Amino acid sequence: MARKMTKSRRLWKQAQRYMPGGVNSPVRAFKGVSGTPIFVERGKGCKIWDVDGNEYIDYVCSWGPLILGHAHREIVSRVKKAAEKGTSFGIPTERESELARAIIRAVPSVEMVRLVNSGTEAVMSAIRLARAFTNRSIVVKFEGCYHGHADGLLVKAGSGATTLGVPTSPGVPPEYAACTMTLPYNNIDAAAAACSDHGSRIACIIAEPIAGNMGVVPPVNGFLESLREITEKHGIVLIFDEIITGFRVAYGGAQSLFKIRPDLTTLGKIIGGGLPVGAYGGKAEIMEKMAPAGPVYQAGTLSGNPLAVEAGLAALEVLSRPGVYKKLDKMASLLGEGLIRAARMAGIPSYHTRIGSMLCMFFSEGPVNNYDDALKCNTQRYGKFFHEMLRRGVYLAPSQFEAAFVSLAHTEKDIEKTVRAAEQSLLEIV
Ligand SMILES: *Cc1c(COP(=O)(O)O)cnc(C)c1O
Numbered sequence: 268m269a270r271k272m273t274k275s276r277r278l279w280k281q282a283q284r285y286m287p288g289g290v291n292s293p294v295r296a297f298k299g300v301s302g303t304p305i306f307v308e309r310g311k312g313c314k315i316w317d318v319d320g321n322e323y324i325d326y327v328c329s330w331g332p333l334i335l336g337h338a339h340r341e342i343v344s345r346v347k348k349a350a351e352k353g354t355s356f357g358i359p360t361e362r363e364s365e366l367a368r369a370i371i372r373a374v375p376s377v378e379m380v381r382l383v384n385s386g387t388e389a390v391m392s393a394i395r396l397a398r399a400f401t402n403r404s405i406v407v408k409f410e411g412c413y414h415g416h417a418d419g420l421l422v423k424a425g426s427g428a429t430t431l432g433v434p435t436s437p438g439v440p441p442e443y444a445a446c447t448m449t450l451p452y453n454n455i456d457a458a459a460a461a462c463s464d465h466g467s468r469i470a471c472i473i474a475e476p477i478a479g480n481m482g483v484v485p486p487v488n489g490f491l492e493s494l495r496e497i498t499e500k501h502g503i504v505l506i507f508d509e510i511i512t513g514f515r516v517a518y519g520g521a522q523s524l525f526k527i528r529p530d531l532t533t534l535g536k537i538i539g540g541g542l543p544v545g546a547y548g549g550k551a552e553i554m555e556k557m558a559p560a561g562p563v564y565q566a567g568t569l570s571g572n573p574l575a576v577e578a579g580l581a582a583l584e585v586l587s588r589p590g591v592y593k594k595l596d597k598m599a600s601l602l603g604e605g606l607i608r609a610a611r612m613a614g615i616p617s618y619h620t621r622i623g624s625m626l627c628m629f630f631s632e633g634p635v636n637n638y639d640d641a642l643k644c645n646t647q648r649y650g651k652f653f654h655e656m657l658r659r660g661v662y663l664a665p666s667q668f669e670a671a672f673v674s675l676a677h678t679e680k681d682i683e684k685t686v687r688a689a690e691q692s693l694l695e696i697v
Contacts, residue, residue, distance in 0.1 A: 270658060274318040278306045299666030300650040305657075310337025312676035315662060323662035324681050326671040330664075331479075331511050332536040334595075334624070335585055336676025342540045342581045349577040355569055362580065363571040369583045370538065370546060373519050374509070376528035380548030381557060382571045386510040386535030387415025389545035390473070392557075392565045393531045394419065397471035397504035399563045400553050405431075407461060407472040407503075409452040411638030413480035414473055414508050414533075424449035452478055452637040453487045459497055466501030471531075476521035479511040479670045481641040483620045483627035491527045498530075504553070510535040510545070511670070514586055516623040524622075537586075540578030591675065595624040598682055599673040602626065605686030613693035615648070624673040641668060648696060655692030661685050 282289035290296045290304075297304045305317040313336050315325045328334070335342065367380045383389050394406055394417070406419055414420045422432030422444045432447040434440075448465070450457045452474075462469065476491055478484035498505040507529035513520040514537040522529060531549035538544055548554060556563045585591070603621040606628050610617040618629040629635045630645040630652070649667035656663050661684075663671060673682075 270321050271319040272303060272305075275306045276303055278318060279303050294664070294666055294669070297665045299646065299668070300653040302654060304665070305662075312336040312338075313674055313678075313681055321660070323657070323660050324677070324685055325662045326673070326685075327662060327664050327669075328672040328674050329541060330536070331515065331625075331670070331672055332539060332541050334515060334537050334672070334674050335540070335582055336674040339540075339581075339585070339676075341585060342578050345577045345581045346540075346542070346574050349573050352573070354574055355572055357568060360571070360573055360576070362573065362576045366538070366576045366579050366583075369580065369587075370534065370548060373583070373587075374513065374532055374534070374548070375519055375523050376507075376530070376550070377532055377548035378551040379554035380534075380546050381554070381565070382576070383545040383547070383565075383567055384543050384569055384572070384575075385415070386508075386533065386545045387417055388567070389510070389533040389535055389547040390414045390420065390506075390508060391417040393506050393533050393547040393549075394471060394473065395565065396547070396553060396556060396563050397506060397531060400556055401470045401502065401504060403468050403470040404446050405448055405465060405469045406446060407448045407450060407458075407469055409474055409478075409638075410449050411452055411481035411484070411641060412473075412475045412478055412508070414475075415510075418443045419447050420473075422447040422449055424451075451639070452481075452484060453490050454637065455487075455490055455493045458494060462497045462501045462503065466497075466503065469501065469503045471504040471506050472498055473506040473508055475511070476507045476509065476525060476527075476529075477512050477516060477622050477625070479625060481638050481668050482629050482635060482644075483622065483625050483670045484635055484637065484641065485620060485622055486525070487636060491525050495527050495529070504531060505529040506531045506533065508533045511625065513537060514583065515625060515672075517592060518586055521622075537582060538579045539575050540580075540582035542572070542575035542578045544572075544575045544579055585675070592623065595673060595675060598677050598679070599624040599626055601679065601682045602671075602673060602677075602685060605682065606689055609686060609690040609693050612690060613697055615693050615697060625670040626673070627670055630667065651696040652692055655695050656688055659688035659692060661688045 421436045432444045432449045434444040509520040513534040535545040618631045630648045
């Protein structure tokens with residue numbers, strides 16, 4: 268039976284008149300899977316309901332922040348209470364220090380932290396800081412890693428193995444892109460070669476310690492270790508972008524899982540409990556270069572916003588309870604294994620990755636260890652799978668190159684229902 272979509276279709280038409288592409292962030296427009304986006308009305312736990320009354324089990328979870336699920340009781344009640352006391356002051360509050368302290372206690376390499384309003388802003392600021400600290404210009408990033416939309420990071424590799432970048436978006440001056448060097452993810456030799464050739468000009472290497480924006484691509488053995496080693500050798504600042512992985516794969520993020528201490532860490536998503544937040548932090552020696560302690564400028568009217576801080580504190584409090592990550596891991600492994608079985612039964616080539624509660628099913632013939640591998644996926648098949656799942660009440664990311672997130676609100680029953688939907692969906696698309 269066809270799902271009712273009348274109201275979503277009408278709202279979609281209207282949205283496209285008022286906003287470019289009908290959305291405030293591109294992936295929401297379903298370009299990766301085609302079709303009409305659903306318009307959401309509300310969420311509770313792991314479920315969302317669209318404006319036509321259809322119910323879905325949600326694995327996007329606002330692209331990662333909602334690790335407790337939608338409208339979590341403690342977050343909602345504390346945000347309400349905070350709102351009644353005032354939504355913004357631009358004056359220091361005690362709660363900001365409490366969130367900063369919670370982050371510092373959790374994330375091994377972070378000694379001092381600054382709160383901002385988005386992940387993009389966190390990365391942009393961390394890079395400015397790294398450049399100021401080293402008095403060097405070049406930023407090294409990895410293909411397929413996403414670090415927000417700051418100009419210098421919307422860059423792809425130029426021709427040749429280790430080259431300065433070219434813009435991926437109009438509006439990014441080639442002169443900016445030329446300050447960014449792009450390397451293949453999980454390639455230790457390429458990183459070592461770039462550093463031995465250009466080390467004295469490289470300010471920082473930024474990496475997602477587990478890539479989560481080309482699907483989920485874990486680091487190969489030794490990749491993060493060698494990044495730590497070569498950056499230390501060349502006096503380069505190592506930045507881990509833990510905006511997805513922070514408080515997701517472990518309370519202390521990927522760096523606690525892999526036991527590697529970057530110099531700077533960027534955070535976002537989960538630490539805002541579903542409200543707009545970002546943060547960057549690291550060694551005090553580096554962080555103290557930030558204004559007003561030091562000369563590097565960065566500011567924000569709404570930074571440390573009381574509602575966002577309260578939501579973040581509530582989220583971290585729940586996540587610090589015993590057994591939480593074990594439960595997330597258990598649910599996600601049930602889902603991951605169910606998907607592997609379902610794909611095998613349908614005879615559909617696929618490659619599955621999972622670390623804790625973030626996972627990905629690539630419609631790929633071979634393993635996916637970097638961006639080139641990811642691009643070989645059958646995205647058309649993913650699109651079909653996506654719509655079959657949607658029809659069966661499961662909301663996956665509307666793109667092959669995104670993670671699925673399991674939250675604390677997903678129950679065994681939800682996972683079983685999802686796996687059944689996948690079994691049927693995969694048979695439909697062979
Ligand atoms: C989401 C994300 C960002 C950007 O954060 P925004 O809050 O969307 O600006 C940066 N880096 C990574 C790894 C992300 O997943």
